[in-house]
Amino acid sequence: MKVDGKDIRPIWLDEDEKTVKIIDQRLLPHQFAVEELKTPEDAIRAIRDMYVRGAPLIGVTAAYGVYLAVLQDQDDIYLIDAANRIKAARPTAVNLMWAVDKMMSAVVSADDPAGRIAEAKRTAAGITAFEAENCRMIGVHGLPLIKDISRKKGGGEVNVLTHCNAGWLACVEYGTATAPVYAAAEAGIDVHVWVDETRPLNQGSRLTAWELGKYGIKHTVITDNAGGHLMQHGMVDMVLVGTDRTTYTGDAANKIGTYLKALAARDNNIPFFVALPSSTFDWTIRDGVAGIPIEERDPCEVKYVSGLAGDQLQTVLIPPENSPAANFAFDVTPARLVSGFITERGVCEASEKGIKGLFPEYGS
């Protein structure tokens, strides 16, 4: 996507073909820094410590992590171990497992070291292109939903509420939840986005606001607490979020707090859509609330907040130093609260029937 007129992606393979480059998203919006990954350990650290985040981008980074492993050693035992270590970097995003498995089956299909390196490079690039194209198609299929609201409002402003960052920074291009918004803006629709700040790591106020601002899309940062009030007062036309893992029955894990917005949308008869590429579906779990593993992260992410003081990034402590904190990273929105899924193949109902209707190859 364009940032200040320059085309940029959140991840790319350097010309030397030995270095993977990423934007260090921990520092945005106040610092734009590019980090180099040269080993699978670098990729694991980038995923675990959230230099990169967002289900599709975690998958692409994991794919390049496998590529970096193959560059180091083409031996089965080493590669299987590296693959498992990469998979363990974060527990919730299913794209991580999906991408590593896809990489490994491609790599082991080649017999000689050079062939394995070539396969790894080709497959990682393929996964990257697949995710970019998926996001483009999510925009194509999501656009009519926004267009429809715009028409009903006589061309008036369409207010979309989003939680966390499911933009191009979380993917490769376009984003998932933001793809229909970018498509609407391109189509000349008057669109405005309520950006949940998304505590504790503020991916909304830091990343989504930055993305939308750079693209020139109207937006307003709000606290995560505000959405219910806005919905009660007719100030939200549609909720659009991404997901880190969605069961084939339609239960959607996403950034903690998404479930609360889904409840408020339901209580106020506002459509609540989840945008995702097929790589984010989990075809093995039936009950998302019981079955999707929810990552618990360092409580310090809740207690400390980073931001800009003068021209320096500074971290400040909010609660009393000795107060304990808990940091659950995701929650699961049950299918019954989801109006529909926007995928690269179209929009479907949040049910096994709806999902497998679009993706019959996964039907049992």
Place this chain on the structure above:
Amino acid sequence: MKVDGKDIRPIWLDEDEKTVKIIDQRLLPHQFAVEELKTPEDAIRAIRDMYVRGAPLIGVTAAYGVYLAVLQDQDDIYLIDAANRIKAARPTAVNLMWAVDKMMSAVVSADDPAGRIAEAKRTAAGITAFEAENCRMIGVHGLPLIKDISRKKGGGEVNVLTHCNAGWLACVEYGTATAPVYAAAEAGIDVHVWVDETRPLNQGSRLTAWELGKYGIKHTVITDNAGGHLMQHGMVDMVLVGTDRTTYTGDAANKIGTYLKALAARDNNIPFFVALPSSTFDWTIRDGVAGIPIEERDPCEVKYVSGLAGDQLQTVLIPPENSPAANFAFDVTPARLVSGFITERGVCEASEKGIKGLFPEYGS
């Protein structure tokens, strides 16, 4: 309440009887500073800029604001103007209007200047004592609700979730939502509090965590996003919040985000109680969502966060500097989502019938 073994209230009249002293709650938990109010303008600033907050404490501060006005000038015209200016300091907490009206009718009942000063002093002290006693009684009436859960859990830990600070810092003693918790702790019940951090001003992580920690009550700070997940997984037994204004029909305005917790409690069959003194009821408004004025505050409160960096209080900017933000301070939880009200006279159903059953003197 005891802080480090010393009895303290969030507001008191100095021995000179000309100075009202308050804790500057903007600086807690990292700095404990006492501020002096000498004029009604000082009281207005303390309320508007949130040195003090919480419906009962806003009422008590407003009462002392009228007292400070009477000290300056006992003339009707001056006093009516001062009263109106104090009432306009914040729009949502109805205790503000209630306390000022109570002060004014007492003051004008006296004819001479000395009598007016004496009436103002007596009435402000009376309102203070009334609110302290109300909170004590809320604890008495709320305790059985917690005791009941404890018994059902065979004496196991009772997990209460609260939003914002409705503790003694928001009142005079005991708090509203915290009064039953303190009473439960005194009764030897194993109680633990999930403390919503309460963005944007972090009254939960800054004030409630500090209060509970000083009292020695087990607590865990969580983001405002986390409550739904905790409720889905059986980690919350009861939600207990305060309110800034509750209609006689049972719609409860409270800190922004409360409505989202009420929805989650309902979706998971968890009791959701609102604790309030009768001074927080609005006997004139039928529909809370449509009728209660919701304060919109400076967007900078959303964009900037204050906390401790080293041993200094520091403010940091989170989103891009040019991203707009919106800052609605309260939302309204409809009566249908409230399990009941805990008042100084007992617990009642969230309905006109329930509320007027306890307070028949306001019945039409």
